[in-house]
Amino acid sequence: xxxxxxxxxxxxxxxxxxxxxxxxxxxxxxxxxxxxxxxxxxxxxxxxxxxxxxxxxxxxxxxxxxxxxxxxxxxxxxxxxxxxxxxxxxxxxxxxxxxxxxxxxxxxxxxxxxxxxxxxxxxxxxxxxxxxxxxxxxxxxxxxxxxxxxxxxxxxxxxxxxxxxxxxxxxxxxxxxxxxxxxxxxxxxxxxxxxxxxxxxxxxxxxxxxxxxxxxxxxxxxxxxxxxxxxxxxxxxxxxxxxxxxxxxxxxxxxxxxxxxxxxxxxxxxxxxxxxxxxxxxxxxxxxxxxxxxxxxxxxxxxxxxxxxxxxxxxxxxxxxxxxxxxxxxxxxxxxxxxxxxxxxxxxxxxxxxxxxxxxxxxxxxxxxxxxxxxxxxxxxxxxxxxxxxxxxxxxxxxxxxxxxxxxxxxxxxxxxxxxxxxxxxxxx
Ligand code: SF4
Numbered sequence: 183x184x185x186x187x188x189x190x191x192x193x194x195x196x197x198x199x200x201x202x203x204x205x206x207x208x209x210x211x212x213x214x215x216x217x218x219x220x221x222x223x224x225x226x227x228x229x230x231x232x233x234x235x236x237x238x239x240x241x242x243x244x245x246x247x248x249x250x251x252x253x254x255x256x257x258x259x260x261x262x263x264x265x266x267x268x269x270x271x272x273x274x275x276x277x278x279x280x281x282x283x284x285x286x287x288x289x290x291x292x293x294x295x296x297x298x299x300x301x302x303x304x305x306x307x308x309x310x311x312x313x314x315x316x317x318x319x320x321x322x323x324x325x326x327x328x329x330x331x332x333x334x335x336x337x338x339x340x341x342x343x344x345x346x347x348x349x350x351x352x353x354x355x356x357x358x359x360x361x362x363x364x365x366x367x368x369x370x371x372x373x374x375x376x377x378x379x380x381x382x383x384x385x386x387x388x389x390x391x392x393x394x395x396x397x398x399x400x401x402x403x404x405x406x407x408x409x410x411x412x413x414x415x416x417x418x419x420x421x422x423x424x425x426x427x428x429x430x431x432x433x434x435x436x437x438x439x440x441x442x443x444x445x446x447x448x449x450x451x452x453x454x455x456x457x458x459x460x461x462x463x464x465x466x467x468x469x470x471x472x473x474x475x476x477x478x479x480x481x482x483x484x485x486x487x488x489x490x491x492x493x494x495x496x497x498x499x500x501x502x503x504x505x506x507x508x509x510x511x512x513x514x515x516x517x518x519x520x521x522x523x524x525x526x527x528x529x530x531x532x533x534x535x536x537x538x539x540x541x542x543x544x545x546x547x548x549x550x551x552x553x554x555x556x557x558x559x560x561x562x563x564x565x566x567x568x569x570x571x572x573x574x575x576x577x578x579x580x581x582x583x584x585x586x587x588x589x590x591x592x593x594x595x596x597x598x599x600x601x602x603x604x605x606x607x608x609x610x611x
Pocket of ligand 1: 205206207209210211284303304305306
């Protein structure tokens with residue numbers, strides 16, 4: 183269907199197999215801090231919500247206006263029956279823009295916008311509902327509201343740090359990696375190992391002298407060499423330093439400051455920082471009980487318990503499908519590099535994406551361990567994807583120079599391949 187004059191053209195990759203229709207689980211109403219636009223606040227004022235709720239419907243937080251929350255961290259508009267009061271009484275269009283958009287994301291590309299989706303919505307992680315492009319028209323209208331009716335000027339994306347990418351280069355690399363990841367003739371382990379090897383080989387190459395058609399030829403040559411490289415380069419066991427870095431990265435993904443902490447005065451906020459520092463040390467040491475860093479997680483486990491957990495062989499197909507859909511979605515929507523990922527260069531963003539598989543693998547094992555089982559399945563993976571994707575591209579520390587240093591260290595020592603193999607998301611061959 184052609185977009186209406188009130189919408190912008192939205193680019194939505196349609197062949198990742200991703201589906202979504204909201205299941206009203208209310209997880210976003212509990213977990214998100216919702217920024218408000220001026221229009222959102224006017225709408226809430228016009229609805230007389232302060233009087234109806236008997237509490238401030240929105241508050242000032244970190245220099246922004248956001249929806250207020252109750253003591254349990256739930257949106258003040260969430261009723262006891264688990265429904266949004268604005269939606270129920272004034273309709274979907276009266277809700278704040280961020281609520282109408284979630285779990286989609288929109289990034290300007292010239293005069294269009296590119297859609298992405300967030301795996302901290304469990305329905306996205308489980309891929310339930312309609313194909314993603316079924317929402318194209320509705321997203322076009324939201325895109326117009328978000329961007330004021332126009333795409334923005336071209337955003338420069340770098341191939342490597344300091345080296346601007348030609349759009350054909352990025353498109354070709356994304357296309358080749360996507361083709362490699364969906365090649366059902368190869369095991370998921372080989373597909374991921376191949377993607378890691380290709381990315382690190384390009385990272386090491388002198389790309390300044392290999393541009394445009396020559397870059398495309400180089401990528402094709404490397405892909406042709408991949409099968410031989412995979413047999414010759416089996417990842418080694420990760421070193422204790424690499425394992426320590428992985429645990430620290432797993433902890434960094436939980437670095438959301440809660441709504442209550444953001445509202446607390448400086449004294450409480452100092453106490454929170456001290457607690458975070460202690461937790462960070464415990465993740466680095468990797469001994470004893472894992473600190474409870476993600477709220478009410480439903481159990482306890484030691485670091486050693488987490489390391490004993492393996493993927494559930496009986497759920498291998500479902501685990502494979504979910505992780506490959508996650509990786510291909512991130513790749514095709516280009517939310518793993520450039521403006522959607524702290525402005526990082528394509529090859530750095532890709533390295534982080536492959537490394538995120540090990541982080542997801544660590545959290546999936548943790549969720550199985552707190553259930554006191556030694557095999558993780560799809561629901562543990564869904565929770566792990568939620569932890570990792572809630573933070574990626576959003577928590578400031580993950581885009582910091584310290585994270586770049588961590589990445590450089592792991593890139594230089596084949597640490598990414600070793601960690602991804604150690605915390606594999608599927609049973610080994
Ligand atoms: S988390 Fe996803 S499925 Fe649940 S209410 Fe929010 S958008 Fe709907």
